[in-house]
Amino acid sequence: MIAAAHFHGIELDPRDYAGNREAAAPSAAALSAWLQDAGLWAKAVRLRWRDLIGLRETGPVVLFLRDGGAALMVGADPARNLVGVKSPDWPAGAEAIAVDQLRLEQVWSGDALLLRSKRARSSAEAPFTLGWLASLVLRERRLLRDIGVASLTLSFLTIFPPLLVMTVVDRVLTHHSYSTLVLLGALLAIATVFETFLGYARRLIVLIVGTRLDAKLNLHVFNRLLRLPLDYFERHPAGETMHKIAQVYKVREFLTGKLLTTFLDLMTLVVLLPFLFFLNPFLAGLVLACSALIMLVILAFLRPMRSSFAEVIFAETEKASVLGETVFGIKTIKSLALEPQRNALWDDRVADVGTSRLAFGKLANWPQTLITPLERFMSIGLVLIGAYMALEDSTGYAVGALFAFMMLSMRVAQPLVALARLIEDYEGVALAIVEAASVLNRPPEADAVSGGLRPRFAGAVSFEDVSFTYAGTRLPALDRVAFEIPAGTMLGIVGRSGSGKSTLTRLLQGINRDYTGSLKIDGNDVREINLRHLRQSFGVVLQENFLFRGSIRDNIIAGRSGLVLSDVVNASRLAGAEEFIERMPNGYESLIEEGSPNLSGGQRQRLAIARALITDPRILILDEATNALDPESEALLNANLLRIASGRTMVIVSHRLSSLVDSDQILVLDNGRAVDIAPHDVLLDRCAIYRQLWSQQNRSQDHQGHIHVAPAFVGSR
Template sequence: MDIEALKLRSGDPAPNPPELVQWLREAGLWARGVNMNFRQLMKVNTPDPIILLLEDGGAALVVGRDLSRQVLVLRDPRKPASAVPVLVDELRLKQVWNGATLLIRASRKGAIEEQPFSLGLISRLVWSDRKILRDIAITSVTLTILSLVPILVVMRTIGQVLQYHGTATLNLIILLLSVSIIFEAILTWSRKMMEVILATKLDARLNLMVFDRLVSLPIDYFEREQSGKVAYQIAQTNLIREFLTGKLMNAFIDVFMLIFLLPILFYMSATLAWTVLIAAALIAAIIAVFLRPMAIMTGRIIEAESSKSSVLIETIFGIRTVKALALENTRAAQWDTRVAEVADLKVAQSRLANWPTTLALPLQRYCMYGVIVLGAYIALHSQNPTEGSTLFGFMLLSGRVAGPLISLAGLLEEVDKTRAAVLMVGQVLNRSNERHALTNGLRPRFEGSIEFNDVTFRYEGSKTPALDKMSFKIPAGTMLGLVGRSGSGKSTVTRLLQGINRDYTGAIRIDGTDMREINLRHIRKNFGMVLQDNFLFRGSVRDNIIAGRPGLSFEDAVRAARLAGAEEFIERLPNGYDTFIQEGSPNLSGGQKQRLAIARALISDPKILILDEATSALDPESEALVNANIKRIAAGRTMVIVSHRLSSLLDCNLIMVLDRGQTIDIGTHYELVERCAIYRHLWFQQNRHLAPEGFDDAEAQQAIT
């Protein structure tokens, strides 16, 4: 465990349970904070650690139990392992402990969060609330019985009431029906609330799982895929949840009703019951015939909707460019095309869906009305005097059976849509991700030395390697500048250092440790990164500075801002560090955003700080302000600076020249000007007033090639 990763809030004597749980989970462990009492602790029998968080900020580790004496065996984690454990009874423990408990165990392989996203996985999530499902099932069975008993009573007694004018019997029937209706209303309300709770819990779990898996996908996936398409695919989780907790739940309820009602219908009239079943089977067959064409049409609509969503999100994201270049009409034309395509497909889908609906309509009407006519015909030609009351009862019950039969038949279509939605979400979430690298691996204390040894890396789909057997080594505390023409591999070096791309050959070592063996989250938390175009979140200036370490204090934010040279402009803002930054940071200049980004990178005091073209988009004044602070920022840490402007690298200890993915030379500015043709060409190209007399730019270019 990396204790440095656990930062306390200012003034707190100890971390609170949520902070501890987050710290443990980031280390790859399973952890949960719960409230327990003494009796529950006595019943737990597990070798996994149980930590009691004491009221004074201390902690105690449960290492045993003595059931005969009703005492817990506790150990002080701050004392050596040879110290004698302490026996504590319930009374003494209550004086220092209010129930806050931390349960910890190793992450289990194959845990539900790590399984492929599928309908089976979601079903297991639903099944984890089996107690609620059990209560819903019991309530559904009870409701079915409550709806069945009055009908049977009325069916058996209504004839006698009419024949003998039995007012007392009629009053009893009314009372029975009233009580039944009241209980049915109460149980219906209760079942609905249980369904809402189940749906809400599933929705929360799905959202947490989807977001967790989405952010564990590698960056290169988001660089390849359209944002609108990804957003639309992920949004299909709502359809899946609605199906499982809505339509599917109602289908199970209908099954319970059919289990009770069908035997009674067959007992009352097997002929009529068989006709209802045959009609429902024919409806299911009609729907099944159209499932495949509907699935194909649904896939086409999904693709069209994804393209439409991509146009919308891309336009919103790039609205400044749209406005600046007057592209409103062009983007509107693209939007119109996508909307028309979706509309045409939906019309075609509706036309196709109308066929099974139309063909099944006569069968549905038979289940509702035709069975009554057939029953009346049978009763008219029957010699049985009770056939009329039987027909009356069948009429009352068949309405409750026909609906569920028809809805079960229609469930086939919903299953197909849900399967398509699961497939879409799975196409995003089931890709190879960084979860294992984020939760496993070494967590060493960094000093900052970097070594590349024969590193070769090729981007997907590219035939030419971005890095070709690159090798170099710099000691801790070095300020290294990376220069080279576009496409020489400068940004690729920084991507590999961040662990964005890990499918390289060769070895990258940090302080002598192979980077693949180091925990990826540990690397990114200890490496600062400032890009050319940095994204600031909606929120205050202070919240943006401490975004990576939300537990840090206001003083920490001020210290980082001062080091980044951002303090002077922050104090001039309307509300200082509490000034609210809107989306896109319209109230900040480019230089101000960059200095805030540097402050955000410095808040965790990283041992390695990477500046990837961090000043290339700045005006000269802002660039000068940032460069003036670089030497101060570099104190005590390794810095890797990528820049096209060589003048900003003059203070670097070493400058490495790259070309076509290879290290051409490495040295100080003055050494490179003397011996490296590429560097000399770039330097004098940017500083022509310093070029020696007779400097031939064409000759230098020929030397480079």
Template sequence: MAASKYHGVELDPKTFRAEPNEPSPSPATLVRWLDDQGMVAKGMHLKWRYLLRMFNTPPVVLMFKDGSAGLFISADYSRGVVWLRDPMGDEGDPLVAVDELRLSQVWTGDVLLIRRSRTQAESESPVDIRWLTRVVMREKKSLRDIALASMVLSVLTILPALIIMQVINKVIGQHSMATLFSIVMIMITITFYETLLSYARRELVLVMTARIDSRISIHIFNRLLSLPLEYFERQQAGNVIGRVMAIYKVRDFMTGSLLRTFLDMFTLVLILPFLFFLNATLAWMVLAAAGAIGLIVVIFMGPVAYYVGRVTGAEMARGAVLYESIAGIRTLKTLALEPARRQEWDEKTAEVTRWKLAAGRMSNWPQTIIMPIEMFISRGVLLVGAYLALSDTTGGAVGAGGLVAFMMLGGRVASPLVGFARLLEDFTEVRSSLEQAGSVLNNPTETKALTTGMRPKIQGALSFIDVNFAYPGSPTKALDGVDFEIPAGTMLGVVGRSGSGKSTLTRLLQGVSRNYTGYLKLDGIDMREINLNHLRRSFGVVLQDNFLFRGTIRDNITAGRPGLTLDDVVQAARLAGAEEFIERMPAGYETFIEEGSTNISGGQKQRLAIARALISDPRLLILDEATSALDPESEALVNANLQRIGKGRTMVIVSHRLSSLVDCDQILVMEMGKVDDIAPHNVLVERCAIYRQLWLQQNRHMNPDRNAGPAPMLAEGD
């Protein structure tokens, strides 16, 4: 953190997550954390003599053997000392001069170089062909080694053909056993080295493709998580997944057919001159046939691409139906919607089958036209060569041995040429897949807001100053000139009819939407200037419908806070009213929650969500209809704890049940996106017509005059 301050970046230590079974943070763990915080970091192992030569550098972190660290400020080469500072001390503290002997006793040799990113980070680069090319080109060393191995293998490919030609032309004709034995030994040696080199090349390709695949997978997942919540709310989840998964078709292309064709081109470059040396006529015939294949592929590339695009779209639509059916399986079963969903699935499957059949038929045409040309390369060239050898009219006829050698190498030349032509066909499908993935991943992200901005110590004072907000595509404002202010530590209730803007207020507080006008301030600071990650970690949020991850109760309560102890978990569960049902479970806090929380009740799920929000002791807690799913007993338990929960923090409680808001310091009444009134309960009942009407509707049973009429009718009915 001290090194980052030099670059003007404030880091939040709460965002750091240590690796399991790691007693102290390693340079690699710190690098990953700093990269996530929008900085550029690199871990290195240095010797003393190199450290001593680091003049006029920004602060460098030195990793010590006991798990702590020191801040390298400068070095004095002439005196043989370096100047260090305690990273936990003040900037004005005096520097400490340390020589090699003293430093070697505590220093591991590891250093951490940190700087602020000045250019567009790779994580923010658009997902397109240029980005993928940069990902591949980061493996320059592996590509160089693979290319070198391919060139040597191409040379080794020519030697057996030459040897076979000599065997046919000379050994058999002269019946020389000694020459044959020598050739056999040479062939065995070549085969050994070719096998060994092929294994090495495959290993290099395997490692390189695994590294590329890891980079792509990590990037797209991080990019997906950095998209704003608003995007996911407007998109169908199955459609998003289908489009993102299309990136793997691009991955397979770049590490599969593209790489194979790239390697085959080395064979082409080395073997083609040798074929012209054997017989120029046959070599031109092979090139002409391969060129004809390429021309046919190019002609059919457009129509095939059209049908491939329709197949991709149909498959994504079918995948969306599958995802939606699985995600909503409880509703599907309880409402007996299986027939309707089967019909929709059958329709989508028929659509996919129809377009696949059309695409297959279109692809069948070029393959049918190409087949005779490929057969000519493998069979016709042999017959033409035999004719030339028999007629010997050109003066350059190839002998029997040369013809065999030509056929051995001719197929190796035609294969990369045909592969290159088909590569163009594959590229059309890859381009379509890349566009599909880019339509999701290239949307504006929250990365800048998550990695930059102020990280103030939050107290919880809120100010809304003429805040206006409208959802995309909506003709009306969800919030219209909202103005109110509450000090830190206030328990604020928010009420109003459906659609009045209650939940929209909480969305703006969470930073879900930042495209509002006016000013929303937290402790006097515009919330758009605050680091979004810091803001959300300082808040606790409980929604009406919360999601629990598959795992233990303890893991769910401490989600994102792995360093917290069981005592912290128990305290949070007690505040949320969840302790009593957790302790009744056989495994207690280690009870495993199934996917979809099917093995716990809705009320228990909600109380665990409240405990999860309280575990980090947030300065501002938002409860958005958090008690609506609770049974009366659980709701009464949570409401009874609200005063304890709200002690020392600001609370914003959105609820339709006004009885749970009676003890709030202030109650905000919303109506059609505007503030109708804000005051304590007793005041609102007297002066706010909307609040009074809502209160009377919900407490009609408390007024005997209103219930006096129906009673005799019920009695008469008996």
């Protein structure tokens, strides 16, 4: 796999493989996902020899062998019926072995993995539009073809009952023919069985299409959400985002529900309209005229209904934002007794939604009011006109034709009216697409999945005149910051609130990339490094850390493959979490509920530190990580810092300067600028800002060197 990817210029790191490492042989699907994550187009397929021999100029093809191994097919010669096969272990310049069908099929399982470089934008990266959704539906063309055939057949069967009624009225009743009645009854029974079977098959296929589209949409939406930059989630309420994403499924219901059903019903017009004109051209013309009038009424109301429905969507989004904010901030609401204020805000949002929906409903009521007389004329008025025409007919055969026409006319009018209403429904769908697209079409993190370098890090960091300004602000968060540290350095970062401490760590992690200047790790510009590789090479502990619902063991491993319980224990011991974990009823298998209510703040923080350490990262960032720790836990972590720092670069952001005195270097920031960088003792002598911060936190110090720490100020980015 690594050799095949290397052919396309992608260097794979076996540590990035997320499949089951304990399996005897990795599955083709897992390997395909790994290659796609690395930036290649990959597809696991099952081939026959004639398919394989036709693969030429495609680059290496991975062939899975019966014994669990793999081989590379590097060429094919259809004229000689041979393929060139190499072992992945052979040197790059080794010659391939020519293998015929008989020899290959003795060892080849038939499974293969096709891969190539991504040249065009994949469907997963295409903008979210109605056209994109329609293309997703059209990929099920085989199933849609089956639905179309079934619908067309049902349309022909629809003609049979009216014809039967016409024959009964005109032939059986007129001539008292019992034999004809029995024959018609038998034909009706056969047609009913056939129609029942086709109807069941059509509904089943529609259900399958809808289920497959749901699965594809869920995967696409979640993937796009994960690829959005952190900056988006920091600036938009979670409730608003969730509400807008939910609009995707309204669009899906429209495509596979009303739209598909209406177009399937319209297929009946191909069969029924000619037959209606055959039965009675005048009445058939009236049906079409009424349908056209209904469509004109709906079209006349589209524009005002569009603007009114936009107000409904806006009100619903605001309501969802309040709900999401309340759920996520329930601890703060309870602790500050803010229930009345949140209730009042919720009442306002509900009232806004009710007002806008009422206005929209009143407006939408007018088209229905104007359409109702036309629909009644189509159902009752045409009967009266047809009856008059039958009375005036002297042949005696117009009564049966009238019955047949009445039975078929509504089957024709129904899809025509539905088509008119479909245009009305589309306005709501168009707004839903705009809402969903406002989230899904945002630019993802650059090269978050495929592009960029994947170097092995040692941990040397250098900033060269780095400046960065947050969107919507004028003052730079970092202003021409310049410093460098060698690999293995313990770097402390201090400064007043708003000095840019957390911003500096965000740039290191690639969260914000639109800075000026040069930021390098081991000589590689951070903007040129693959984001996933960059972040997997870091261990990061924040001031507030989220724990997932599950066991302590699962939270520390965090889904990383290849890690076992001994790794969890070692990381927990380094983080000072081992002692409280072992006191819990089920130890490392103890369940953490959502929101981790059964853990203290210090315990949650120590678990987060263990989670950051378990992969033995070359660079570890502690961003105010000790703030939530009690003095005992903080002392335990500080005692382990030198052990934790062994062999890795550590970047520690802290407002507690006493925890940084053992750092190799301490960077002092002020108003986004790097004021000084030096060890603790040197900074006390030459840096006025550092000396002031130190004196503020250490009001008195006795001759024995005992430090009495005053309440520290709260630092932020």
